[in-house]
Amino acid sequence: MxxxxxxxxxxxxxxxxxxxxxxxxxxxxxxxxxxxxxxxxxxxxxxxxxxxxxxxxxxxxxxxxxxxxxxxxxxxETTVVVVPKEHAVAAVDEVAPEELADEIVLHPLDDVLPWERPPGRPARERPATTADAVELVAAGVGLLVVPQSLARLHHRRDLTYRPMPGAAESxxxxxxxxxxxxxxxxxxxxxxRGRTVNSSRGRPTPPQPKAKPKPKRADAGGAGRAGTAGRNARRGGPKGDRRGKPRRRSR
Structure with a gap:
């Protein structure tokens, strides 16, 4: 189209x-x-x-x-674990998946991470949505592992998150x-992809009007020579030629 x-x-x-x-x-x-x-x-x-x-x-x-x-x-995306601010994980810079082995980690039905096996211990029931899981984290029911953008999207003042290297990524x-x-x-x-507006697949700029051609100069072998001949005639011939007037002999 x-x-x-x-x-x-x-x-x-x-x-x-x-x-x-x-x-x-x-x-x-x-x-x-x-x-x-x-x-x-x-x-x-x-x-x-x-x-x-x-x-x-x-x-x-x-x-x-x-x-x-x-x-x-x-x-x-970077994968992070969402925890209450007073949780021990909040005191470290990052956490490995195996370090959550004894924690209840919520696994919502709309989870977007491609897990082979989610970390931690599963909750008794899976929350319906990530938003529901965040509420449960705030209530102290468990932790949540999500892409960082979703942790930011569902940010709460009483929660924080830490990167989890080695976890599944989105x-x-x-x-x-x-x-x-x-x-x-x-x-x-x-x-x-960051192409500029003038790149091959960007919208081209409107074509600029072509400049009018300049008039051609007189042919150097025609009018040019004629003009030179006229000047020479007025000056009495080419430079150095003194035949324009007869020389008088001295006595």
Whole structure:
């Protein structure tokens, strides 16, 4: 879909924790006539929403089923453990997964980390959402391991978090329906990848009017020689030629 068939707006979906503000700002600067509409979608539903054509592109968490989707991996998040501020973990700079072996670690149903085996001891029941799990951490029921962006999203003054090297990690990517790679999708890919406005896939700048050709100078072998001949005639011939006037003999 190109040219006049392109849509008059761009629909961008994103999962919780992703902050698309910087890319949206660049879009609005480069394409002010194409409104960008944002839509938050649960991580588990993002890929299907794109396949249904309810968004032109979206930021989702990987791995994702790439059937019918094109995906560009973008970055990997730091994994952290969320704890009450008075917890012993809050006194260290980072914690390894095995150090939580005796702790109850909550594992919500919407967990986005690709665990082979979650750390710690499981709670009696799994919280429905990450937001519910955060409330349970605040109540002292257990700890929670999440990508750092989700710890920030659900920040509370009575909680803190610490990095957990060696734990499962969440990767974020940009995806769109492969059969609907529109001009607007290409524009957004260029923005996310940091292309400048004049790059090969950026919007080209308007063509500048061509400068009018300068008039040609007179041919050096024609008018030029004629002008020189005229000057020589007035001066009595070329420089050093004194035949213009007869010389008088001295007596």
């Amino acid at each position: 190109t040219g006049s068939d392109a849509p008059s707006s761009f629909r961008l979906a994103y999962v919780p924790g992703v902050t698309p503000g910087k890319w949206v700002r660049i879009w609005n600067e480069r394409l002010p006539d194409v409104p960008l509409h944002l839509r938050t979608v649960p991580s588990a539903e993002a890929a299907d929403l794109l396949r249904r054509g309810e968004a032109d592109a979206g930021f989702l968490r990987l791995p994702a089923d790439r059937a019918e989707l094109s995906v560009i991996p973008l970055y990997t 990767r974020v990517g940009l995806a769109w329906p492969e059969e609907r790679t529109t001009d607007q999708v290409e524009d957004f890919i260029g923005i996310v």
